[in-house]
Amino acid sequence: MSKIRTKICGFTRAEDAAEAARLGVDAVGLVFYEKSRRFVSAAQAQAVVRALPPFVSVVALFVNETEAVIRQILQQLPVDIIQFHGDESPEFCRRFDRPYIKAVRVRHTQDMLDAAVLYADARAVLFDAHVAGEYGGTGHSFDWRMLPDDLNSHWILSGGLTPDNTAEAVRTTGAKAVDISSGVESAPGVKCPQKMAAFLAAVRQMEKGAR
Template identity: 45%
Template structure:
């Protein structure tokens, strides 16, 4: 008997406890907390602690960094008790694996990006997150890249990010070899402020 595929969903750029709770109640598998000050969705360690304090069990908490100082990363791990690390900069595999948490590596997709090679380089990553390339903007662009660049198979689970919305989720779900969807701007009222209804509608559309 065939087993139905269930695509996982991460709601990224959470800045408020109520948005995290709304994501959990809607069925999100994970939330993302951005520790990158230039981002309009950035949180402090104290904000992150309050957000996680309100989360129910079985929701993975993810900390996003962009070429961060290892001291900050270790502080977040120690104080926030985060589950998973997400690296969005030029971090090497050696850098990513030095911490006491599993990690995923974001890839800024271009026509010549070799996802298979990156899967080998970051061979201990739990997944590769494929996002839209935009010079000087490490994620959160709200723009979609060419999904035809996604390989039909990969040594690593693929997380799709970049411009996902309720309007294009069905097309995204038709892409083979995608393990999870990572959405932020597509479920917001404004940058950093999520819409519980949009979160619910988005997750329901993936089922």
């Protein structure tokens, strides 16, 4: 199996991000959504980014945020990719001249097919579980069997992943990119080094074709 890209989302502490980078994660996610238990201020985010070595991507996550606030964060932080995790339109996502990921809260297969068309210029669409009133980080997964076979776009598997089920998730879906948050935490926003290591080890095993 080819390389599987990994993102760990919801960092609030610089030391956790540094450890994730040491373990080999491809991208770290910073949540700029005030209702999230993993919300970071610009100052916290800057400390996290300073702890990262070169070539680890920084993803800034927003949920139905205003254009002004997003642009303010982009001025304060070296963001590589924007992740829109709310109900943002394709037109809104394109305003920032920055690669972006669009999250989709999955209820039906058609949700994924529609998103692939609507956000065709996204770096990827991210499939997360639909939980009423919540925008990610819930620890819930959706039925992976709903993934369509003919999805002609880059996509990321998210929602309810843990070190224990990541290999099964990749095996079932054929995912080439996975995104985890609560599944590697000891508390909201506090990442567990052992869980992060186990998650990344599970991904590496799948790359090698281990069963």
